[in-house]
Amino acid sequence: MTPGSARISRRALLAAGVGTAAAPLLGACGGVSTNGAGDDENAVVLMSNQFSPVEEKQRFEKILSDRVTGERVAFNQIDPGVFSSTFQAQVDSGNVRISAVGALHGDLAPHASRLIDLDDVLAALGDRGFDADLTDLAKLGGDATKYIPWMQASYVLAVHKKALQWLPSGTDVQQMTYDQLLSWMTAARAGNGGTPVFGIPAGVKGLYHRFFQGFLLPSFTGGQITTFRSPEAVTAWQYMKELWAQSAPASTTYDNMQEPLQRGEVLVGFDHVARLVAAPRDNPGDWMMVPAPSGPKGLGYMLVLAGLGIPRGAPQQAPAKDVIKQLTGPQVQLDVLRQNAFFPVTNAKIPADLPAEVAMAEAAVRQQRQAPNAILSLPPVGLGARDGEVAQLFKNCFKEICLDGKPIPQVLDAQAGQLNRIMDELKVPCWQPDPAAAACRAA
Amino acid sequence: MAAGPARRALPLILPSLLFMTALFLLPLITGVAQAFRGPDGLTTGYLRRMVDDPYFWQAARNTALLIVVLIPLQFALALAMALLLRERPRLAGLHFYIWVIPLAISDLAAGLVWLSIFTDRGYLNSVLDAAGISPYAWLSFQHPATMFLAVVIAELWRATSLVFVIVVAGMQGVPRDYDEAAAVFGASYWQRVRHVLLPQLRPSLQVALILRTILALEAFAVAQALTGRNFPLLVGETYQWYTALQNPNVATAVALVVLLLSVVAAVGYLRLMRHGPEPGR
Numbered sequence: 075m076t077p078g079s080a081r082i083s084r085r086a087l088l089a090a091g092v093g094t095a096a097a098p099l100l101g102a103c104g105g106v107s108t109n110g111a112g113d114d115e116n117a118v119v120l121m122s123n124q125f126s127p128v129e130e131k132q133r134f135e136k137i138l139s140d141r142v143t144g145e146r147v148a149f150n151q152i153d154p155g156v157f158s159s160t161f162q163a164q165v166d167s168g169n170v171r172i173s174a175v176g177a178l179h180g181d182l183a184p185h186a187s188r189l190i191d192l193d194d195v196l197a198a199l200g201d202r203g204f205d206a207d208l209t210d211l212a213k214l215g216g217d218a219t220k221y222i223p224w225m226q227a228s229y230v231l232a233v234h235k236k237a238l239q240w241l242p243s244g245t246d247v248q249q250m251t252y253d254q255l256l257s258w259m260t261a262a263r264a265g266n267g268g269t270p271v272f273g274i275p276a277g278v279k280g281l282y283h284r285f286f287q288g289f290l291l292p293s294f295t296g297g298q299i300t301t302f303r304s305p306e307a308v309t310a311w312q313y314m315k316e317l318w319a320q321s322a323p324a325s326t327t328y329d330n331m332q333e334p335l336q337r338g339e340v341l342v343g344f345d346h347v348a349r350l351v352a353a354p355r356d357n358p359g360d361w362m363m364v365p366a367p368s369g370p371k372g373l374g375y376m377l378v379l380a381g382l383g384i385p386r387g388a389p390q391q392a393p394a395k396d397v398i399k400q401l402t403g404p405q406v407q408l409d410v411l412r413q414n415a416f417f418p419v420t421n422a423k424i425p426a427d428l429p430a431e432v433a434m435a436e437a438a439v440r441q442q443r444q445a446p447n448a449i450l451s452l453p454p455v456g457l458g459a460r461d462g463e464v465a466q467l468f469k470n471c472f473k474e475i476c477l478d479g480k481p482i483p484q485v486l487d488a489q490a491g492q493l494n495r496i497m498d499e500l501k502v503p504c505w506q507p508d509p510a511a512a513a514c515r516a517a
Numbered sequence: 518m519a520a521g522p523a524r525r526a527l528p529l530i531l532p533s534l535l536f537m538t539a540l541f542l543l544p545l546i547t548g549v550a551q552a553f554r555g556p557d558g559l560t561t562g563y564l565r566r567m568v569d570d571p572y573f574w575q576a577a578r579n580t581a582l583l584i585v586v587l588i589p590l591q592f593a594l595a596l597a598m599a600l601l602l603r604e605r606p607r608l609a610g611l612h613f614y615i616w617v618i619p620l621a622i623s624d625l626a627a628g629l630v631w632l633s634i635f636t637d638r639g640y641l642n643s644v645l646d647a648a649g650i651s652p653y654a655w656l657s658f659q660h661p662a663t664m665f666l667a668v669v670i671a672e673l674w675r676a677t678s679l680v681f682v683i684v685v686a687g688m689q690g691v692p693r694d695y696d697e698a699a700a701v702f703g704a705s706y707w708q709r710v711r712h713v714l715l716p717q718l719r720p721s722l723q724v725a726l727i728l729r730t731i732l733a734l735e736a737f738a739v740a741q742a743l744t745g746r747n748f749p750l751l752v753g754e755t756y757q758w759y760t761a762l763q764n765p766n767v768a769t770a771v772a773l774v775v776l777l778l779s780v781v782a783a784v785g786y787l788r789l790m791r792h793g794p795e796p797g798r
Contacts (some may be wrong), residue, residue: 130536277745278746280744323657323658323659324637324654324745326745327637327656327657327745327747328637328656328659337638339637356776459763459764460763460764461763462761462762462763463762463763463764466762468762470570470571470572473571474571477658478571488569491569492566493568495562495566
């Protein structure tokens with residue numbers, strides 16, 4: 075064989091090899107479906123930014139396939155960051171592939187005009203016993219119902235009973251004030267050989283900004299945005315600085331609290347219930363869940379409400395309405411509670427055989443809601459894509475005040491400036507607990 | 518060049534000109550414009566937002582610090598490794614492949630590997646604990662020095678092989694005659710390395726230096742995996758602004774800073790190396 079022919083045959087071989095390798099790859103590209111429906115043309119596509127941890131998503135898909143009859147639902151879980159733009163792009167271009175959306179109140183609020191009216195669906199669900207609070211929110215500030223309440227959640231404290239030994243006498247763990255929490259955590263740290271026992275989810279993906287937005291600041295100031303740099307807010311952040319000094323420094327790496335709690339790194343943690351329930355799962359007897367503390371203005375708590383809506387121009391609207399009705403049914407509501415720790419929005423009767431960790435979470439959330447001094451807060455409403463930026467401002471306050479030790483009034487002023495710049499661009503009305511008057515900004 | 522050949526050349530390079538304009542120049546202009554164009558026309562608002570952000574200056578400082586510490590270390594290591602290989606030890610090929618493995622591993626995966634070592638309950642602390650030394654929170658925001666050290670070690674492991682490969686390739690292009698001649702005239706090993714080998718490696722070192730600096734400016738996944746946002750870097754901030762904060766304009770502004778620094782670094786190196794004293798004469 076001459077060298078020339080050898081080279082050619084080698085090259086030909088290589089080309090053939092590359093070709094064979096590339097063919098299935100290229101073939102696969104054509105068939106990729108991004109709507110989650112696979113090749114089932116008739117499936118009702120439910121797009122949602124909820125249940126992003128993959129285990130939660132799989133459990134919800136199982137619930138859908140077990141409990142929804144008559145339709146096949148394709149659950150399209152989408153990143154919260156792109157939910158809004160995807161939804162808007164599909165409806166505005168008139169090329170709607172999704173039949174229903176499930177998202178938080180604040181995610182749906184900017185899209186009221188892109189959702190069809192669901193008064194007929196709500197009327198048909200009279201037996202569900204939705205709270206008037208919730209169905210009012212579901213009107214998104216207008217007259218017509220824009221979404222059907224789907225599920226709710228909140229944030230509470232998980233407590234390992236070992237920490238109770240340091241609880242100062244006279245403190246009721248179920249009805250603490252913020253000051254009592256601080257003295258408890260200070261005593262616990264001292265009793266624990268100097269190692270802090272309290273943690274907050276201050277990691278990159280943690281929800282610690284919700285603690286400031288929905289709990290700490292409303293409890294101290296009665297507001298979230300309007301009182302952002304009030305003297306009461308300075309007191310609140312001063313308190314936070316003191317609490318942080320008694321908290322586990324590794325908190326800045328916690329994306330959720332259930333894992334460090336389970337590992338025993340901390341004994342008391344504040345987080346979203348869905349990110350707490352795994353902690354007591356193995357030894358529920360050792361654990362309790364308690365409502366958030368109260369401050370000078372009351373017990374600020376954040377209500378996380380998710381709803382189901384139908385986009386304008388959506389395919390399969392009638393089946394989608396039927397799916398929504400079924401998702402508010404008692405069986406589905408209780409399945410979601412059992413498995414994903416989101417609480418029913420209906421009068422579904424809480425059964426006695428709930429897993430212990432879910433039952434204690436349910437009790438804490440209920441107690442928090444029914445507290446006589448409760449102050450309801452919502453996650454920011456109508457911020458759309460700017461939600462992350464506003465959340466970051468609260469996180470910046472924490473970083474600069476608690477981590478970098480900068481003077482509080484100065485930090486609050488600087489961050490309030492940024493906040494007002496964003497709010498002035500958006501011109502959205504305030505949400506609870508701030509009064510709903512006109513445009514929302516920090517005074 | 519005469520006008521004739523130039524005119525004849527134009528149709529030949531036209532396709533690539535069009536290609537570059539459509540796929541490189543236009544997106545570049547649009548991208549740059551994004552940092553300065555708001556809903557009401559031109560604005561410096563995004564730039565102001567960027568410099569007012571508490572993370573920005575910290576990220577700029579960290580990025581600079583990382584480059585200053587990392588690059589000399591990497592070059593020293595890569596040169597040492599290449600010189601060792603040049604001595605043709607046994608199993609030289611095997612060593613080469615082992616040293617190049619990190620090149621094939623993605624940034625993020627490398628970061629996660631090192632995270633499993635440095636994290637509070639990671640391998641390093643397990644070993645320390647077993648040895649009776651109390652574990653240490655290497656990656657805690659309270660210990661910026663060890664956090665930085667962890668990022669440097671991980672980056673060193675991950676990216677030295679790139680410099681190494683370039684240096685090895687450069688060394689293969691250096692004829693052994695000069696080296697042997699210098700040896701015959703009684704030059705020591707270090708004299709030969711310093712005055713014979715390094716000057717001839719200069720083009721490879723220049724390429725490696727420019728590439729490494731630009732890549733170090735872009736470093737982010739390793740630090741992200743190890744420290745989250747406790748050790749912010751410029752490109753990490755771009756990512757943060759684009760995905761989590763959903764503000765592409767500020768993200769572009771930060772990216773422009775990275776671009777500017779890359780250009781300054783590349784031009785600087787080229788000038789420095791061109792005007793440096795011509796050694797070996």
